[in-house]
Amino acid sequence: MLRSGHQLRLTRPERARLARITAIEPGSIRSVADLQAYVRRCKAHYWGHSEDTRFLHWLIEREVQSLTVR
Numbered sequence: 729m730l731r732s733g734h735q736l737r738l739t740r741p742e743r744a745r746l747a748r749i750t751a752i753e754p755g756s757i758r759s760v761a762d763l764q765a766y767v768r769r770c771k772a773h774y775w776g777h778s779e780d781t782r783f784l785h786w787l788i789e790r791e792v793q794s795l796t797v798r
Contacts, residue, residue, distance in 0.1 A: 771788065
C-alpha cells in the first residue's frame with residue numbers, strides 16, 4: 729500500500745488478495761475512510777453469527793490491519 733497522509737493506494741497484489749478473501753472488488757479505494765467503507769460493505773454482505781461468518785470477518789479485519797500497520 730502506498731500512503732501519503734490520509735490518501736492511500738492499494739497495490740495490485742493487495743487488491744487481488746482482498747478480492748480473493750471477500751469475492752468483492754475493492755473498487756477505487758483512495759483513503760482510509762474508503763477502506764473502512766469497503767470493510768463495512770463486505771461485512772454487511774456476509775452478515776450472520778455462524779462460525780464461518782465470524783471467521784471471514786476476522787480474516788477481513790486481519791488483512792486490513794496488516795495493510796494499515798505497515
